């Protein structure tokens with residue numbers, strides 16, 4: 003799968019902006035009262051989402067507005083708490099009876115732990131602040147400014163340190179909260195740090211000791227990792243990880259971890275623990291921005307912000323309607339986006355290696371040509387988790403997972419779980435609440451995309467040091483063809499590589515060594531975590547015999563079920579079925595794959611250069627539009643994102659594909675707030691003659707495609723833009739530079755091409771005969787010409803060229819500023835056609851009007867050089883004004899016109915301004 007296919011499906015659970023969040027009177031966050039994001043915009047003032055207000059259909063959904071969503075949510079939370087309380091082993095004395103707490107921000111013990119205390123001792127716990135239900139605000143530490151806001155907000159409610167609850171439990175009676183009041187300006191962290199020892203969790207069973215096969219060897223000792231089941235000195239919670247940065251924590255606080263990690267580059271990395279966490283937290287939450295409550299910070303569903311306007315504040319989910327930078331923020335915080343675009347980063351950072359390896363690639367088309375290959379597969383262990391906790395030794399043997407939130411109430415997903423967590427059944431893709439149900443003491447840590455990039459770069463630098471044939475599979479996984487690398491035993495090399503990885507990155511990797519890529523990967527799987535496995539040729543049969551077929555790549559759930567229904571569970575059993583039988587049952591391709599893979603046959607070669615086939619971006623969460631302007635703003639940003647990605651890959655594309663998700667008729671709004679819900683997907687492509695990465699062109703073309711769908715923007719729930727038929731941007735530009743005169747005249751139309759040649763010779767001869775019309779010039783080409791040539795051409799066109807180019811560059815030009823707009827008949831109105839004045843046809847999804855002379859006549863007048871006699875108009879705008887025109891000879895057949903218009907799409911819009 004190419005990287006941008008992945009980015010076509012960004013992870014909804016990752017969307018976050020720490021800045022724009024929802025608020026509600028009954029769900030606000032006191033400590034952030036002062037910090038209101040300006041990006042909430044006007045809509046927030048209106049008291050409910052614009053979409054709900056303007057779109058009556060939405061009122062039929064289960065959450066007509068955010069207020070009802072919150073009311074429902076609070077009700078559910080209360081019910082849930084009461085159910086939990088009735089089933090918990092509550093202490094009969096109920097020392098917290100009558101107390102109902104709201105936990106503000108991070109605390110030690112965590113809010114989840116405090117909730118459990120309240121459950122156990124007869125108290126109440128409120129997830130969303132309400133003056134009516136809360137008796138005490140529990141707060142760990144706040145800077146002065148936030149403290150003041152909290153005081154103003156709480157209007158007399160006690161703001162108390164968690165120690166009040168802890169000490170009350172220890173004393174087995176409700177102590178006075180007064181001495182525990184949180185006072186302004188007092189840094190409470192040290193006290194909390196000590197308190198946390200009180201909550202040291204019981205030791206958690208060590209990660210399973212993966213049974214190594216006879217051939218498996220070489221567990222790399224990660225320096226500083228604890229191998230026994232020791233009781234941790236401290237437990238780091240998600241809240242603490244956030245807090246450590248929020249409050250500008252210094253390295254001393256992490257001393258207890260660092261002192262036990264003896265890294266070579268200790269001096270350099272002394273602050274790394276803090277740095278890693280800082281990156282992590284700052285990546286997810288900007289402490290200068292509204293504080294996000296750690297129990298509700300999941301960006302995909304709801305983020306909360308406090309508003310100084312108190313009761314007047316409205317709730318606004320984070321969506322295209324509220325955040326002008328929605329697209330940018332969406333991709334910044336999407337883990338799948340990170341995974342998707344990572345390959346481009348790799349290409350750029352390691353281009354030297356890739357170029358060097360290119361030539362060798364050409365000779366290795368298939369492993370079948372070669373005698374004996376040695377393939378090493380290397381994959382880092384539970385990558386996202388390992389990187390985040392690499393400086394927290396105490397977490398190494400505890401169940402830990404990465405997610406955007408540790409809230410049990412949201413729909414945050416687990417992105418990666420470490421091996422101790424997997425022992426409890428925690429898996430990537432699970433909701434946090436389900437993961438915590440499997441493993442209640444699971445520690446959730448936030449993402450740290452910057453650190454992932456850094457470690458991935460280190461990982462690949464090491465691989466390229468040992469081998470020049472590296473096929474990057476993802477940010478933490480690669481194949482190495484070591485056949486010609488060295489005479490050393492590949493097992494020894496793999497061990498050296500893993501040791502170096504662990505030393506440099508402080509994360510472990512596992513390796514598989516075998517004759518081909520399939521077996522090497524299977525070997526890695528059996529070696530994980532932190533091990534390596536070699537499968538010599540003579541042991542392949544044994545290795546595969548009992549291997550479950552599901553372990554083979556390409557065997558998903560349904561294929562596995564089909565095989566199971568035929569009593570086939572292991573590769574050994576599958577080997578007994580003939581190829582013909584498998585082909586008949588599962589089709590030729592799948593049949594062949596099953597037959598080969600269960601025998602360990604794989605003829606693929608390690609490919610160092612992998613071609614990018616398409617580049618694109620897609621957003622399917624938070625997409626809501628009230629009107630065309632909303633949509634167009636969004637589309638511009640999506641085009642910008644795609645344009646930047648194209649530039650990042652140094653490619654341009656000729657085929658533009660727009661994919662739109664449209665709410666299915668009658669579909670309810672999705673349960674996942676602002677998700678796309680039940681949708682129909684529409685997709686259409688347009689191929690242009692000249693490859694582009696240009697924002698204006700992308701915007702124009704994607705808009706044209708969108709119009710062809712005839713969809714009400716209010717029904718749009720997701721949009722994706724992709725470019726394929728990619729060409730190297732460098733070559734493109736080089737071509738222009740080398741052959742400027744010819745290039746700028748280059749045109750897809752044969753006729754214009756001829757004219758271009760004429761111009762070229764005219765220019766050379768100093769006469770201006772046979773010039774193409776100004777509107778046929780491709781500004782994208784002209785602008786690369788040397789200034790003196792541009793000036794010469796400008797003279798030829800009587801000074802109009804500069805004007806023409808300026809207008810082209812003016813991104814904000816609109817139909818309103820166009821002098822030559824014309825009104826068009828209503829869609830489907832054939833009056834012009836029936837009166838014999840026009841033929842209406844569908845051109846690439848646009849309504850094109852081929853006008854006869856009587857209509858086109860007035861349009862033709864003016865400066866247009868040449869005797870043109872037809873105008874084709876692409877009608878887009880709601881004002882029914884022409885937005886794009888094609889001017890050319892009248893063809894006899896409409897099809898020719900269509901072809902021509904299609905052909906000139908790239909410069910379609912320009913014509914309207916200058917004929």
Ligand SMILES: Nc1ccn([C@H]2C[C@H](O)[C@@H](COP(=O)(O)OP(=O)(O)OP(=O)(O)O)O2)c(=O)n1
Pocket residue numbers: 337338341381382383384385386387417418419430431478479530
């Ligand atoms: N659906 C997925 C798959 C992967 N990832 C991220 C998190 C992973 O840490 C990283 C690498 O993916 P792997 O499949 O290699 O999984 P891990 O490295 O987490 O575990 P393993 O040790 O099994 O390789 O990509 C993700 O966020 N969501």
